Amino acid sequence: MNLSATGAAFIWLLVFVYSIFGAIDFGSSYWRWHFHLRGNWRAESVALTYVSPTWELINSFLVVIPVALVGLFPQAALAYGTVLALPATLLLILLALRGGYLQFGYASERFRKQTIYIAGITGLLLPGVFISLLPLSQGGYITHVNANYQLLIGAFFTSPVVYLFMAFGIFLSLYLSALFLARYADLGGLGTAYQRFRKGALWTGPISLVLGIFAFSTPTPDGLSLLAPSSISLLWRVAMALSLAAFIISYSLLLFRRRKPKANRTSLWILLLTIGQIVTAQFGYALSHAPYILYPYLTFTKAASNSSMFRATLLVLIVGLLVMTPALLWFRRLFIIDAKYVATHTSEPH
Amino acid sequence: MSEEVMARALFGITLGYHITYATLGVGTPFLIFLAEIMSFRTQNPLYRVFAKRLTRVAILLVGVGIVTGTTVAVMLSVLWPKFMEVVGQIINLPFELEVFAFMMESLFLAIYVYGGDRLSEKARIFSSLFVSIGSGLSALLVTDVNAFMNTPTGLTWANGQVENANPWAAMFNPSMPTELAHVLASAYMAVAFVFAAVAAKNLLKPHLSEFERRYHKQNLTLTVAVGGIAAVCTAFLGDAAGKMLAVYQPEKLAAAEGLFHTTRYAPLVIGGIVNTAQQKIVGGIPVPGLLSWLATFHFDGTVRGLDTFPKWTWPPLIPVHLMFDTMVGIGTFAIAVAFVYFLYRFKARTKETPRWLLWTIFITGILSMLAIEDGWIFAEEARQPWIIYGLMTVAQAVTTTPDVGLMFGGFMVLFTVLLIATVWALRHYFKNHPLREDDDTADITGTKTDSSGVIA
Ligand code: HDD
Ligand code: HEM
Ligand code: HEM
Numbered sequence: 149m150n151l152s153a154t155g156a157a158f159i160w161l162l163v164f165v166y167s168i169f170g171a172i173d174f175g176s177s178y179w180r181w182h183f184h185l186r187g188n189w190r191a192e193s194v195a196l197t198y199v200s201p202t203w204e205l206i207n208s209f210l211v212v213i214p215v216a217l218v219g220l221f222p223q224a225a226l227a228y229g230t231v232l233a234l235p236a237t238l239l240l241i242l243l244a245l246r247g248g249y250l251q252f253g254y255a256s257e258r259f260r261k262q263t264i265y266i267a268g269i270t271g272l273l274l275p276g277v278f279i280s281l282l283p284l285s286q287g288g289y290i291t292h293v294n295a296n297y298q299l300l301i302g303a304f305f306t307s308p309v310v311y312l313f314m315a316f317g318i319f320l321s322l323y324l325s326a327l328f329l330a331r332y333a334d335l336g337g338l339g340t341a342y343q344r345f346r347k348g349a350l351w352t353g354p355i356s357l358v359l360g361i362f363a364f365s366t367p368t369p370d371g372l373s374l375l376a377p378s379s380i381s382l383l384w385r386v387a388m389a390l391s392l393a394a395f396i397i398s399y400s401l402l403l404f405r406r407r408k409p410k411a412n413r414t415s416l417w418i419l420l421l422t423i424g425q426i427v428t429a430q431f432g433y434a435l436s437h438a439p440y441i442l443y444p445y446l447t448f449t450k451a452a453s454n455s456s457m458f459r460a461t462l463l464v465l466i467v468g469l470l471v472m473t474p475a476l477l478w479f480r481r482l483f484i485i486d487a488k489y490v491a492t493h494t495s496e497p498h
Numbered sequence: 499m500s501e502e503v504m505a506r507a508l509f510g511i512t513l514g515y516h517i518t519y520a521t522l523g524v525g526t527p528f529l530i531f532l533a534e535i536m537s538f539r540t541q542n543p544l545y546r547v548f549a550k551r552l553t554r555v556a557i558l559l560v561g562v563g564i565v566t567g568t569t570v571a572v573m574l575s576v577l578w579p580k581f582m583e584v585v586g587q588i589i590n591l592p593f594e595l596e597v598f599a600f601m602m603e604s605l606f607l608a609i610y611v612y613g614g615d616r617l618s619e620k621a622r623i624f625s626s627l628f629v630s631i632g633s634g635l636s637a638l639l640v641t642d643v644n645a646f647m648n649t650p651t652g653l654t655w656a657n658g659q660v661e662n663a664n665p666w667a668a669m670f671n672p673s674m675p676t677e678l679a680h681v682l683a684s685a686y687m688a689v690a691f692v693f694a695a696v697a698a699k700n701l702l703k704p705h706l707s708e709f710e711r712r713y714h715k716q717n718l719t720l721t722v723a724v725g726g727i728a729a730v731c732t733a734f735l736g737d738a739a740g741k742m743l744a745v746y747q748p749e750k751l752a753a754a755e756g757l758f759h760t761t762r763y764a765p766l767v768i769g770g771i772v773n774t775a776q777q778k779i780v781g782g783i784p785v786p787g788l789l790s791w792l793a794t795f796h797f798d799g800t801v802r803g804l805d806t807f808p809k810w811t812w813p814p815l816i817p818v819h820l821m822f823d824t825m826v827g828i829g830t831f832a833i834a835v836a837f838v839y840f841l842y843r844f845k846a847r848t849k850e851t852p853r854w855l856l857w858t859i860f861i862t863g864i865l866s867m868l869a870i871e872d873g874w875i876f877a878e879e880a881r882q883p884w885i886i887y888g889l890m891t892v893a894q895a896v897t898t899t900p901d902v903g904l905m906f907g908g909f910m911v912l913f914t915v916l917l918i919a920t921v922w923a924l925r926h927y928f929k930n931h932p933l934r935e936d937d938d939t940a941d942i943t944g945t946k947t948d949s950s951g952v953i954a
Contacts, residue, residue, distance in 0.1 A: 205608060207564060208600040211571070215593050222586030229575040229582070236572055237908070244565045244912070248919065457587055460665045464591055468598040475605050475628075 151459075152452040155220040156441070158462060160434050162213050166206075167430075168324070168423060170278065173206045174271040175325025177246075179348065181268020191344040194333045203250055205479070207243070212465070219461030221451040224441045231290055231299040239277055246270040272318060279317030282433075283310050287371035287443030297445070309368050316363045319356035320426075323349055327402075327422055331415040342415075346402060353399050360429065372443040374436040387432040394425035502896045505577045508906045510878070514871055515913050516570050519563035521870050524637045524682070525689020526556040527607075527630040532724065534623045544713050547933070548720075549626075552693075553611060554927055560607065560633075562920050564600075569909065576905070580894060581885055587660040588653050589646045589668045596639035603632030637685065638678045644877070645673040647886050649746045655889050676742045680735040684873065687732050688866040690725030691832060694718055695863025698856040710933055718851070719843070722859065725866070726836025733829050737792060744793035747887065748802040750880045753813050754822040755789055759803040764789040769823055772815040779819070813882040821876035828869040835862045 180195035218225040249266040284290070289304040290297055304310060330345035367373045398421035405414050439447045452458060530552045537545035575582050585593075606628040610617070617625065652667030653660050697718040701711070743751040751757075756772040756779040757764060766789040770782020787797035794801070804812055835858055842851060885892045 202608070205601065205604045208597065208604050211568070211600065212597045214571075215590070215597050218582070218586040219590040219594055222583060225575075225586060226579065226583060229579065233576050237905075240568060240572055241912070243568070244916075247561055247565050248916065250561070454587060454660070454663050456663050457590065457665050460591055461594060464594045468595065472598060472601055472605075475602065479605055479609060 151455060152221075152448045155452065155458060155462060156448040158465065159213070159216060159220065160430075162216060164427065164430055166209050166213060167278075168426065169202075169206045169209060171275055171321035172325045172328045173203055174274050175321040175323075176329060177267040177271030178322060179325060179329060179345070181264050181271070182348075183344065184264050184268075188341075188344060190338060191329075191333070191341040194329055194336070194338060194341045194345075203247075207247065216461065216465055219465075220453055220458055221441060221446075221448065222453050223451040224446055227290075227297045227442055227446060227451075230297045231284075234299070234301070235277075239274075242270050242274055242277065246274070275317040275321035276314035279313050280310050283307070283313050283368050283371070285440075285442055286368045286374070286437070287440075288368040290442070290445070292445050303369070307369065309363070309366050312359065312363045312366060316356065316359035319352050319359055323352040323356045324422060324426070326352060327398075327415075327419050331419050334415040346405075349402060353395075353402070357395055364433065372437065372440060374433070376436075381435065384432050384435045387428045387435070391425045391428035391432065394421045394428065398422050398425065502893060504903060504906055505896050506892065508909065509573060509577055510875070511913075512566070512570055512573055512909065514874070515917075516563070516566040517870060517874060518867065519559050519566055520637060521685045521867070522559045522689055522692070523556070523563045524633045524685045525692075526552055526559065527603075527626060527633050528686055529689065529693060529721070529724065530556060530610075531623070531626040531630045532720065534619075534626050536720065538619055538623060542716075544716055547713065548717055551928075551933075554931075555924065556607070556629075557611060558920060558923055558927075560603070562916055565916065566913075569912075573905075573909075578885065578896065580896075581890065584660060584886065584890065585643065588663050588665060589643055591665050591669050592639040592642040592646075596636050599632050599636035599639060601632075603629055603636060606632060634682060638682060641678055641681045642669060642671075642674055645677045646671050647884075648677070648750075648877075648881060649673040650886050650889055658890075658894075672746045673739075673742055676735060676739040680732065680739050683728050683731040683735050684870060687725050687728035687829075687832065688870050690721045690728060691859075691863045691866040693863075694721035694725055695860045697721060698859040698863075701851070702853065702856050702860075713933060715851075718859070722836050722839050725862075726833065726840070729829060729832040729836060733833065736826070736829065740792045741794070744801065747881075749804070749807045749811065750813070751793060752802060752804045752807075753815055753818050753880050754876070755801075756815060756819045757789065757801060757803045759805055760800060761803060762790065762798050762800050763787045764793070764799075764801040766792060767819075770819070772819050774815060811883060813880045818876060818880045821872050821879070825869050825873045825876060828865045828872075832862050832866055835859060 176195045180192050183189070183191040183195065214225065217228070246267055249263045284299075284304070289300050289307070291300060292298075326345045326348035330342055330349060333341035333345060365375055367375075398418045401414055401418050401421075405418075437443075439449070441448050441451055453461070530549050533545045533549040533552065536542070537549065606625045610622065610625040610629060613621070613625065646668055649672045650668070651671045652664040652669075654662045694717075697714045700706070700714045701718065706714075740751065743754075755764075756767060756770070758777040763786060765784040765786045767779045767782035767784045770779040772778075773780045790799040790801055791797050793799060804815075839851070839855060839859065842855065881887055883891045883893070885894075
């Protein structure tokens with residue numbers, strides 16, 4: 149692989165990791181709100197136990213992406229920075245509200261109620277806002293005059309494809325987080341909560357799949373056609389087939405596993421298969437999107453930084469992620485796979 | 499106001515706001531770490547109570563710090579796009595490394611806070627140490643970008659383009675060692691004095707229980723000790739920063755000291771108003787030879803004057819000189835206060851700390867945060883008109899977006915709301931959780947003492 153392809157693969161990896169963790173984080177706040185409204189406090193507290201320690205960490209992961217983009221593809225960073233000035237402010241306000249409330253929620257009972265609502269609503273909206281970057285990058289909503297990029301705000305916000313993508317992002321996030329929380333409840337041995345999340349996953353799963361297929365196959369106006377014959381390679385077909393197979397297997401496992409016998413690994417398999425489904429689908433999408441980082445203006449090669457900065461950035465980011473690994477594993481052991489923690493922190497009554 | 503002035507004002511206010519949270523976010527974890535160590539060594543439960551209450555403050559400040567910091571990052575790209583283009587090509591490594599420092603900080607903070615009683619005493623010390631290292635590194639790494647702006651190295655500048663980029667050389671630029679060390683020391687100093695001020699204010703209250711008195715007195719001694727030591731380091735490192743300026747940014751030093759002509763035995767003038775027409779400082783107290791010593795280690799050393807630089811590159815002289823003197827004055831004052839406090843404790847072991855001294859410590863807490871703001875504004879203002887010294891002016895870097903006014907209004911509202919909410923949340927929390935002898939220190943999140951018992 150040449151240098152800019154390595155960088156592109158790296159950016160793709162970062163986006164992938166953030167999309168999984170972000171989807172689980174945002175979706176969990178939504179589920180917390182959902183079960184809070186229905187008075188199902190066991191399911192609510194499962195969602196909460198997971199959200200509390202993790203959101204700051206996930207937020208810091210989000211910062212890696214623009215920083216990496218500036219170091220690897222500064223021209224793309226400049227272009228996106230210019231067109232996103234206003235939308236990014238919106239995104240920032242949603243994130244700020246969410247972050248602020250998750251902090252202030254400690255202070256008092258009254259704030260805590262509001263926190264559930266604010267975190268729930270922003271948790272529902274944010275995946276939709278984030279994913280709308282995909283149709284934006286596929287072209288058709290940006291002009292380039294006199295070396296200045298400009299977003300056609302009207303065209304963007306009236307385009308049905310954008311809303312299709314938004315709905316897809318929201319439902320995928322709900323599906324993935326429901327599966328994750330089902331597994332989390334399973335670890336803590338909480339049968340009823342497990343059933344709630346399983347039901348949640350059962351209805352969001354098929355919707356997300358259908359929306360995803362439509363979003364993928366509807367081109368943006370004057371944009372990149374993801375299904376053009378030139379982009380459908382053998383690798384692409386294999387990736388997409390694997391993705392579909394992963395969905396079918398995991399969904400059937402979920403459907404036929406109503407009761408859970410103790411110490412069963414099925415809920416882990418369902419989760420892993422779904423993550424597999426998302427990796428392969430994203431990989432297929434990346435192949436279709438390939439040379440362009442911003443269609444039709446910028447390809448990865450054209451946007452790349454000078455080679456010394458490029459190499460240094462890749463080195464720093466990869467070494468940094470490796471150095472952080474032991475700490476991340478410790479964190480995972482403490483909060484994510486410690487059955488006792490899940491059980492004791494969720495079984496306290498109100 | 500012109501777009502440029504508005505952009506500068508907006509950016510300055512945003513950073514000035516972020517730096518309060520950031521400085522507290524660097525200093526508080528360090529104090530938590532020290533309290534954990536003291537608790538381990540003395541087995542005195544009061545230190546655990548202190549650590550727990552500091553942790554509440556840290557959680558809140560770090561959360562809001564993240565929000566304000568993300569705002570700074572966005573604003574940097576939106577207000578100074580040409581500057582960021584250069585950053586992307588040459589000095590992006592500190593920003594990249596900083597992300598990992600943040601990750602380390604939030605990861606270990608979560609472990610420290612939510613790990614609760616599942617962590618051993620050693621694991622608590624270990625995780626609080628890493629929170630403190632993470633937040634310290636994150637502050638130092640952004641500051642390094644600022645150091646590059648002061649003394650850019652590792653590139654050739656040809657027609658407004660970066661050539662022969664060497665990102666590592668840019669990162670290890672000449673002002674990096676002194677600037678980073680001085681910033682870290684000043685943050686530890688300021689935060690220690692802020693919590694000393696809190697303890698002093700509490701000791702000034704009437705009707706304290708014996709337990710409360712012991713608790714606040716012990717915190718006062720710990721924080722004044724940390725603050726005093728850090729203040730001495732700050733002064734030494736500030737002096738080192740001055741010597742660095744003499745070599746790499748003589749124009750900044752000359753502006754700070756209102757020195758118009760290149761001189762041997764140059765005097766240090768304390769206070770006074772710089773008069774550009776008469777080319778001297780009016781009304782200050784000159785100390786002969788001290789500036790030469792500050793700059794070169796020799797009383798007869800030569801210090802370059804402003805007249806060796808073109809006049810259009812001079813920064814605004816009057817505020818720069820006064821801000822520099824204020825910073826040095828506050829540093830000196832803080833050292834004196836810490837010295838007097840310990841003199842009193844050792845001389846009159848049995849007696850109470852006198853009320854005037856408690857009031858003085860309270861004021862020192864406020865002054866030391868002011869010194870942080872003042873020091874930064876001095877450092878930025880004295881680089882004018884350059885954004886990257888000698889390469890790019892502020893006017894060249896500013897955005898062409900016409901919406902700066904709109905952003906200005908929006909962000910002022912956001913900051914006001916955040917500020918009010920922070921103060922409100924802190925007050926509310928400490929009102930609901932008064933200091934109690936039987937405090938459950940194993941539970942740092944404080945949730946078990948809440949009426950509801952829900953973890954949030
Ligand atoms: C509690 C805060 C505080 C205190 C008491 C001092 N400083 Fe300071 N100073 C800072 C907080 C600070 C700062 C906020 O950290 C600055 C702003 C930019 C920077 O690099 O550090 C700074 C910058 C700064 C600079 C400019 C460096 C540059 O622009 O590259 C010099 C020369 C000094 N300081 C010197 C001193 C001296 C001789 C002090 C004597 C006691 C002193 N400072 C006390
Ligand atoms: C990486 C760190 C920093 C960067 C990249 C940076 C960059 C800049 C830029 C581009 C400007 C506008 C040009 C100017 O007016 O001087 C500026 C101004 C300013 N900055 Fe910084 N800065 C940094 C750190 C800080 C910090 C920590 C503070 C703390 C308060 C600060 C305070 C200010 C102020 C007050 C101004 C306005 C000065 C004026 O109006 O002349 N800066 N900075
Ligand atoms: C030199 C002055 C600065 C210092 C000392 C500083 C320090 C810090 C610290 C310690 C935090 C962590 C939050 C906390 O502990 O309160 C933080 C957050 C943050 N800062 Fe600053 N900062 C400075 C200037 C800047 C600048 C110029 C930028 C813009 C690039 C910036 C961007 C950020 C971001 C993005 C965050 C949030 C990180 C996250 O989401 O995890 N900071 N800053």
